[in-house]
Amino acid sequence: MGSQVNYKITVCIKQVPDTENLTSDAMKEDGTVNRSALPAIVNPEDLNALELALSVKDRWGAKVTVMTMGPPSAAEALRQTLFRGADDVVLLTDRKFAASDTLATSYILSSAIKKMQSPDIVMCGRQAIDGDTAQIGPQLADKLDIPQITYTEAILALTPRTIKAQRGFTLGYEIVRCPLPALLTVTESANEPRPPSAKRLLAFRHAQCASEKQKGGIGNKNPDISIPEWTAQDIGCDLERCGGSGSPTKVRKIESVQLVSEDHKEVPPTDEALSDLMLELMNEHTIE
Amino acid sequence: MNQKNKNIWVFAEVEHGKIAEVSLELISKASELAASFNSSRIGACLLGHRVGHLAEELFAYGCDDVYLKDDSELADYRTLPYTEIITKTVDEHRPEIMLFGATPVGRDLAPRVASRLQVGLTADCTDLQIGPHKDNAKDRTYDNILYQIRPAFGGNIIATIVNPETRPQMATVRPGVMHKAEADYTNKGNLHEISSAIPPSALHLEVLEHNTSKAKVDLAGAGVIVAGGAGVGSKENFKLIQELAEVLGAEVGASRAAVDSGLIDKPHQVGQTGTTVRPKLYIACGISGAVQHKVGMQDAGKIVAINTDPEAPIFDVAHYGIVGDVNQVIPKLIDAYKNNTR
Ligand SMILES: Cc1cc2nc3c(=O)[nH]c(=O)nc-3n(C[C@H](O)[C@H](O)[C@H](O)COP(=O)(O)OP(=O)(O)OC[C@H]3O[C@@H](n4cnc5c(N)ncnc54)[C@H](O)[C@@H]3O)c2cc1C
Numbered sequence: 001m002g003s004q005v006n007y008k009i010t011v012c013i014k015q016v017p018d019t020e021n022l023t024s025d026a027m028k029e030d031g032t033v034n035r036s037a038l039p040a041i042v043n044p045e046d047l048n049a050l051e052l053a054l055s056v057k058d059r060w061g062a063k064v065t066v067m068t069m070g071p072p073s074a075a076e077a078l079r080q081t082l083f084r085g086a087d088d089v090v091l092l093t094d095r096k097f098a099a100s101d102t103l104a105t106s107y108i109l110s111s112a113i114k115k116m117q118s119p120d121i122v123m124c125g126r127q128a129i130d131g132d133t134a135q136i137g138p139q140l141a142d143k144l145d146i147p148q149i150t151y152t153e154a155i156l157a158l159t160p161r162t163i164k165a166q167r168g169f170t171l172g173y174e175i176v177r178c179p180l181p182a183l184l185t186v187t188e189s190a191n192e193p194r195p196p197s198a199k200r201l202l203a204f205r206h207a208q209c210a211s212e213k214q215k216g217g218i219g220n221k222n223p224d225i226s227i228p229e230w231t232a233q234d235i236g237c238d239l240e241r242c243g244g245s246g247s248p249t250k251v252r253k254i255e256s257v258q259l260v261s262e263d264h265k266e267v268p269p270t271d272e273a274l275s276d277l278m279l280e281l282m283n284e285h286t287i288e
Numbered sequence: 289m290n291q292k293n294k295n296i297w298v299f300a301e302v303e304h305g306k307i308a309e310v311s312l313e314l315i316s317k318a319s320e321l322a323a324s325f326n327s328s329r330i331g332a333c334l335l336g337h338r339v340g341h342l343a344e345e346l347f348a349y350g351c352d353d354v355y356l357k358d359d360s361e362l363a364d365y366r367t368l369p370y371t372e373i374i375t376k377t378v379d380e381h382r383p384e385i386m387l388f389g390a391t392p393v394g395r396d397l398a399p400r401v402a403s404r405l406q407v408g409l410t411a412d413c414t415d416l417q418i419g420p421h422k423d424n425a426k427d428r429t430y431d432n433i434l435y436q437i438r439p440a441f442g443g444n445i446i447a448t449i450v451n452p453e454t455r456p457q458m459a460t461v462r463p464g465v466m467h468k469a470e471a472d473y474t475n476k477g478n479l480h481e482i483s484s485a486i487p488p489s490a491l492h493l494e495v496l497e498h499n500t501s502k503a504k505v506d507l508a509g510a511g512v513i514v515a516g517g518a519g520v521g522s523k524e525n526f527k528l529i530q531e532l533a534e535v536l537g538a539e540v541g542a543s544r545a546a547v548d549s550g551l552i553d554k555p556h557q558v559g560q561t562g563t564t565v566r567p568k569l570y571i572a573c574g575i576s577g578a579v580q581h582k583v584g585m586q587d588a589g590k591i592v593a594i595n596t597d598p599e600a601p602i603f604d605v606a607h608y609g610i611v612g613d614v615n616q617v618i619p620k621l622i623d624a625y626k627n628n629t630r
């Protein structure tokens with residue numbers, strides 16, 4: 001291989017409840033979500049972002065740092081990325097961060113990134129499955145004042161100064177080029193995330209953050225491997241811009257979805273009944 | 289409050305040289321919402337190259353003001369120059385509400401604009417209403433607040449979000465969920481040229497190739513949809529779905545499982561990560577009825593479901609439930625239709 005460049009890549013990940021495998025006890029009586037009944041996973045498209053970062057590392061050389069903002073239990077999501085090949089991980093955790101909307105979250109993430117040795121590429125998943133907002137990527141790019149490439153499917157070329165990438169949409173694609181540093185949001189069609197490696201699993205399964213250690217956590221055979229924890233103070237955040245006070249959007253109401261049609265007719269699959277159904281739909285001009 | 293602060297704006301997205309359907313839907317919705325604000329004007333931001341003539345259409349759907357920036361640098365959609373022009377124009381005129389279509393363009397642009405303006409933004413709304421909002425902690429009531437209503441947690445809950453304090457109140461809205469009004473080309477409005485320049489620093493990203501096809505599949509506008517799911521089983525069987533659609537003059541829809549297993553292409557997908565549809569008739573064939581599918585089709589006028597499993601959740605939303613095998617039922621439906629039209 002040619003000369004290795006060692007790009008600095010920061011991947012932002014989020015720990016989310018597994019809404020794909022919802023069970024009936026996931027919803028409380030009052031219509032709110034019982035987060036504790038749902039297993040917590042790394043947001044699926046964030047694993048596509050990590051995979052894209054690791055593929056840059058394999059092809060051109062890179063140091064991949066994974067960052068998440070969340071409660072101390074989000075350290076598990078970071079371990080999952082260590083098992084897959086992340087070089088470094090950082091947990092942004094502080095009570096002051098709780099109740100942040102996308103504006104506040106992107107501010108907090110940008111404060112942390114500004115504290116790091118400035119990355120060449122920042123990667124996010126396209127969207128998180130709990131809220132499906134797809135807003136953090138563009139808002140983080142704005143706060144870092146760098147270009148964004150959303151819906152990234154592939155990196156076609158990379159030099160220390162520019163990146164060329166393919167953006168994918170349902171009905172086509174677009175190829176763009178822009179200077180580095182840049183922020184990419186990565187879609188599920190970009191790649192197939194690699195599974196955890198057994199070797200890395202053994203090496204990092206005891207990696208813990210300070211809060212977990214205090215709790216006695218998951219055993220601590222190897223105190224050397226720790227997950228750094230950064231607070232609002234560590235990253236120099238303006239507290240007015242974090243959490244509830246930095247979040248202009250408020251949730252007014254939450255209802256559980258009860259999709260039930262008012263009138264329901266059972267139609268037996270006989271020639272006669274199906275013919276009557278068709279006739280009824282035609283007579284009322286539902287079909288012409 | 290003066291009139292200037294009560295306007296509703298829409299980003300007029302240009303797609304293949306035409307105003308995107310969703311933008312027209314939003315202008316129609318804006319006119320409806322405007323009824324709750326006395327004296328509010330409907331505005332649109334129209335950006336692009338050689339797009340000035342499209343303002344007529346925006347007026348026809350109810351715009352009072354169109355803010356136009358026509359520049360060769362805006363020929364292809366690019367995040368940064370669009371963000372610059374829109375934030376400057378919004379900053380100057382301070383509309384009360386600003387709406388974007390939840391399209392790939394809208395969802396790339398709106399968050400960047402909201403971040404620049406430091407205002408709240410709600411993604412992918414499926415309904416908008418106006419009403420009062422009481423903040424209990426602050427013991428303050430706000431009048432005429434935009435309720436931004438959207439599914440969350442994979443469609444399992446419906447959340448109402450508000451931005452009581454920041455302006456404009458911003459939201460992206462799903463294509464196909466708002467009703468488009470009738471155009472009236474006798475409506476005229478004011479065309480304002482945006483004078484702000486595009487800073488060179490916003491032009492570093494180049495679009496080297498742009499290849500998006502015009503939608504061959506018009507699910508959002510379809511009157512009748514015949515949709516197939518994983519239960520259809522094979523590509524061969526899927527031809528039955530296409531045949532039924534053809535005789536009924538319908539579009540073909542699909543569940544994600546059908547798309548994932550290669551029975552049909554992604555543009556046909558209905559649901560949370562596909563298209564939201566509102567046809568007069570939706571025939572769901574071999575679709576189990578996961579919430580992510582149901583949120584995309586529950587507003588159909590009539591729903592017919594065909595499924596071998598009498599317990600399938602699709603039957604909860606169906607007006608007509610047929611417990612049976614698609615491979616036997618669909619040919620019978622085709623025959624029944626042909627016999628009845630004869
Ligand atoms: C974040 C997220 C987003 C998603 N977005 C979408 C989306 O936009 N759209 C979407 O559709 N899904 C979406 N899904 C997937 C969704 O959860 C379901 O997995 C999917 O809708 C299932 O598709 P299906 O009903 O075709 O398949 P299945 O669930 O496998 O159901 C097949 C059905 O066919 C029936 N059947 C089998 N054989 C026959 C036969 N011969 N005749 C009649 N019936 C038969 C079975 O009884 C069964 O009910 C999403 C999931 C996630 C997590």
Ligand SMILES: Nc1ncnc2c1ncn2[C@@H]1O[C@H](COP(=O)(O)O)[C@@H](O)[C@H]1O
Nearest residue numbers: 012013069124125127128133134135136
């Ligand atoms: N709390 C968080 N910490 C780190 N990254 C996040 C966080 N929330 C969202 N992201 C990133 O932003 C992407 C889009 O999230 P969202 O805007 O919530 O849909 C996710 O896929 C993550 O890459």
